Amino acid sequence: MSLFSDDQIRFDLLRKYSINQWGRYPKDVIPLTAADPDFRAAEEIRRAIANMAVDGVFSYGGDGGNPAFRDACARHVTNRKGFSCSPDEVFATSGVAQAMMLTCKALLKPGDEVILFDPVDFLFGKSIDIAGGRQVLSKVSWETLEFDLEGLKELVTPKTKMICICNPHNPYGRVLRRDELKAMVDLAVDHDLWIMSDEIWSDIVYDGREHIATASIEGASNRTLSLYGFSKTFALAGLQLGFIVAQNPELMAKVKGAAPGYFYPVNNVSQEAGRASLDEAWHWAQGFVRHLQGVRDYVYERLSDMPGVDVRKPEGTYVIFPKIDGMTSIQATKYIMDEAQVAVVPGHGEPFSYFGLGGEGHIRIVYSTSMGIMEEAMDRVEAALSKL
Ligand SMILES: Cc1ncc(COP(=O)(O)O)c(C=O)c1O
Numbered sequence: 252m253s254l255f256s257d258d259q260i261r262f263d264l265l266r267k268y269s270i271n272q273w274g275r276y277p278k279d280v281i282p283l284t285a286a287d288p289d290f291r292a293a294e295e296i297r298r299a300i301a302n303m304a305v306d307g308v309f310s311y312g313g314d315g316g317n318p319a320f321r322d323a324c325a326r327h328v329t330n331r332k333g334f335s336c337s338p339d340e341v342f343a344t345s346g347v348a349q350a351m352m353l354t355c356k357a358l359l360k361p362g363d364e365v366i367l368f369d370p371v372d373f374l375f376g377k378s379i380d381i382a383g384g385r386q387v388l389s390k391v392s393w394e395t396l397e398f399d400l401e402g403l404k405e406l407v408t409p410k411t412k413m414i415c416i417c418n419p420h421n422p423y424g425r426v427l428r429r430d431e432l433k434a435m436v437d438l439a440v441d442h443d444l445w446i447m448s449d450e451i452w453s454d455i456v457y458d459g460r461e462h463i464a465t466a467s468i469e470g471a472s473n474r475t476l477s478l479y480g481f482s483k484t485f486a487l488a489g490l491q492l493g494f495i496v497a498q499n500p501e502l503m504a505k506v507k508g509a510a511p512g513y514f515y516p517v518n519n520v521s522q523e524a525g526r527a528s529l530d531e532a533w534h535w536a537q538g539f540v541r542h543l544q545g546v547r548d549y550v551y552e553r554l555s556d557m558p559g560v561d562v563r564k565p566e567g568t569y570v571i572f573p574k575i576d577g578m579t580s581i582q583a584t585k586y587i588m589d590e591a592q593v594a595v596v597p598g599h600g601e602p603f604s605y606f607g608l609g610g611e612g613h614i615r616i617v618y619s620t621s622m623g624i625m626e627e628a629m630d631r632v633e634a635a636l637s638k639l
Pocket of ligand 1: 348372374449451481482
């Protein structure tokens, strides 16, 4: 029995606590929508929360994060992300989504242009919009999964202020190569741009690949805000925890200015859970990635064999983004829900686009669950698509 075997899925608890996923659909639906694991968090994390509850002191925390949390984050980045980080370069946030919004708020003025990739998670575009910035899209090829590095230069204007990197890339599951990151950093250096590097998925990489942190690339550290989280690696989405690393004091001052502690405090219980994750539960994360690689292989093979499905093998993340022949994303999502009772996310669609126009025709499937659940889901999807 492993921590990630089928019998570790607690449907009773998921229906009670997984409000946005298992609690949202009728009982016969398999939800593969939110990138939020179905496994219970590591015992070390649960114990840390329980100990704090027993201690019973819930005072105000420190501005920008508590020392124990920021120490753990700095060690984690230095030891596992390939660049050196000190606690005063860490700023705690209530999740990476908030960190993205803060980054845009801190660095953009209304009318500033920001380069981002298409498709990509909607949180990038939303954060830019909220800050009054203008999205400038660079298409990532579905055929080759390559970024248009040459074309990036043509997108730069005097108003361009920032480039956004999502690595590993949600939804294609690409893990960016060093030459790709270098080209993006070089562009930022040449045109004096800030870089928002969302590395929330950086622990979930497969086949022995190395995730390369943007800030470790020459020229990047002074202009990069690196964003890390706990939702994906440690199954802590509902604790709303993340952090920003800013090695440039000027950048850190901008973040602090945009998020004064009295308005942006981060929950102390979450920070203690985050500390325990990084200090004590790394073995859990490693076991989780080993499990996920097996599920990734299985789901990829199954989808590859289905009629009308065009799929690429993710190098990282636990999302897969097949294109369904002859249907819009919305049609495919609805068809699979109606015929297979499997809930997935549409790649694109009005009025809300999850991944931008580049996601049209695709659906996103999340596979951070047990092999048994994915077997059942794949059987149902195959049966539904075979009827077409
Ligand atoms: C690329 C990316 N950034 C940020 C988030 C949100 O992170 P958090 O749960 O820490 O707010 C997600 C969640 O799916 C994501 O995929």
